[in-house]
Every structure is written in C-alpha cells, then in structure tokens.
Amino acid sequence: QVQLVQSGAEVKKPGASLTVSCKASGYSFKSHGIGWLRQAPGQGLEWMGWINGYNGHTNYAQALQGRITMTRDPLTSTGYMELRSLTSDDTAVYYCARDRSGYEDDAFNLWGQGTMVTVSS
Amino acid sequence: DIVMTQSPASLSVSLGERATITCKSGQSLFYSSNNKNYLAWYQQKPGQPPKLLIYWASTRESGVPDRFSGSASGTDFTLTISSLRAEDVAVYYCQQYHTTPHTFGQGTKVEIK
Numbered sequence: 362q363v364q365l366v367q368s369g370a371e372v373k374k375p376g377a378s379l380t381v382s383c384k385a386s387g388y389s390f391k392s393h394g395i396g397w398l399r400q401a402p403g404q405g406l407e408w409m410g411w412i413n414g415y416n417g418h419t420n421y422a423q424a425l426q427g428r429i430t431m432t433r434d435p436l437t438s439t440g441y442m443e444l445r446s447l448t449s450d451d452t453a454v455y456y457c458a459r460d461r462s463g464y465e466d467d468a469f470n471l472w473g474q475g476t477m478v479t480v481s482s
Numbered sequence: 483d484i485v486m487t488q489s490p491a492s493l494s495v496s497l498g499e500r501a502t503i504t505c506k507s508g509q510s511l512f513y514s515s516n517n518k519n520y521l522a523w524y525q526q527k528p529g530q531p532p533k534l535l536i537y538w539a540s541t542r543e544s545g546v547p548d549r550f551s552g553s554a555s556g557t558d559f560t561l562t563i564s565s566l567r568a569e570d571v572a573v574y575y576c577q578q579y580h581t582t583p584h585t586f587g588q589g590t591k592v593e594i595k
Contacts, residue, residue: 468522
C-alpha cells in the first residue's frame with residue numbers, strides 16, 4: 362500500500378526541539394522527494410521545505426532557516442523534520458507529503474496523516 | 483514570496499449546481515520551456531490531510547472525478563466543480579509550485595446551500 366505514516370502527537374515546551382518522522386511504503390523512496398508543511402489551528406497551509414529522496418538535497422523556507430533541518434534515511438524509507446527553538450507560533454499540524462515526480466517544483470500527491478504538535482509551557 | 487489570493491473565502495452552492503473558485507497569483511506561474519503553469523488545487527476535509535485534485539493548472543489527478551476541472555488565464559486560475567455533490571463539502575486551496583516557498587491561497591470553504 363502506497364502511504365506515508367507519520368509519528369505521533371507531541372507536546373513541547375517553549376525553547377525545546379521537535380522531530381517528526383515520516384515513513385514511506387509502497388513506492389521507490391529515492392524516486393520522490395518529501396515536502397514538509399504545517400497548518401496552524403483553523404489556518405491555511407504553510408510550505409516549510411523539501412528534501413530530495415535520492416541525494417538528500419534540501420530547500421527550506423527562508424522564514425525557518427536556521428531552525429529547521431530535514432534529513433532522510435533511504436535504508437528505512439523514512440524522512441525526518443527537526444524544528445528547534447519552538448514557540449507557541451509553532452503549534453500546528455505538521456504534514457509530510459510526496460512530490461509527484463521527484464522534482465522540487467511539483468505538486469504533492471501523497472500525504473501523511475498529520476502530526477499534531479502543541480507548544481505550551 | 484509569491485502571494486496567492488483566493489476568492490471567495492466561502493461559497494454556498496445548491497446540490498447539482500456549479501461552484502467556481504478563483505485564485506490570482508502575484509506573478510506569472512508559467513514556464514515557456516515546458517508550456518506549463520505551476521499551479522495545483524487541493525481539497526481538504528475536516529480532520530484529513532489535503533488531497534491533490536489538479537496540477538499544471540488543468541490536469542486532473544488520477545481518480546479525481548471529472549466534475550472537477552481547472553483552467554488558467556494569465557495569472558488568474560479557476561477551479562470549477564460542475565455539479566456539486568454532498569461529498570464535495572470541504573476547503574479548497576490553490577498552491578503555486580513555481581518558486582519556493584511554494585505558497586498557498588487562504589482557502590475557500592464550500593458548503594451546501
């Protein structure tokens with residue numbers, strides 16, 4: 362079955378770091394990139410960045426530069442997104458998504474189920 | 483960043499009637515090298531991740547009903563649901579993937595009148 366399965370919900374304190382995982386199955390992991398997106402409660406979608414499944418090349422949103430790191434492990438077909446120095450503004454549902462073609466400039470046609478992250482003291 | 487302006491914010495349509503959502507990009511999303519507009523439409527139902535409906539502005543994703551269609555004119559893009567069904571109640575987003583960050587419109591909530 363072609364799917365992306367994300368890690369479970371997290372509660373973090375301000376200043377902490379977060380890592381969300383995204384395990385792919387049912388397709389060739391190296392043939393597609395993984396994008397990370399988030400959606401604050403009741404809000405729209407924000408593109409956070411993208412990682413190439415083949416060579417690990419990354420492209421991050423400027424607004425998150427310095428706080429975000431995306432990695433991937435082709436051996437386990439898993440992508441990871443780490444976000445540091447969390448604030449309440451980082452409270453959101455985080456999604457991983459697969460691009461259609463393996464190229465960065467493409468739409469996402471497979472999504473994970475989402476990971477709810479709450480940042481609160 | 484490319485600003486994507488969607489309208490309306492919400493839309494009430496009777497079952498079987500047409501629903502039309504527009505999205506205007508702040509700059510061209512067209513590449514002449516491949517003659518494509520880098521614009522996608524997604525459907526999101528409550529508690530679910532988004533689902534890709536349309537890419538390249540007008541290409542329907544596999545499995546998407548043909549009542550969904552997309553079109554483009556310059557920097558103006560349209561998603562049309564030709565005959566609204568109850569299962570189409572959702573929020574619809576446009577997304578440009580021409581230039582990073584790949585920005586989204588604010589969303590359009592479609593409801594049954």
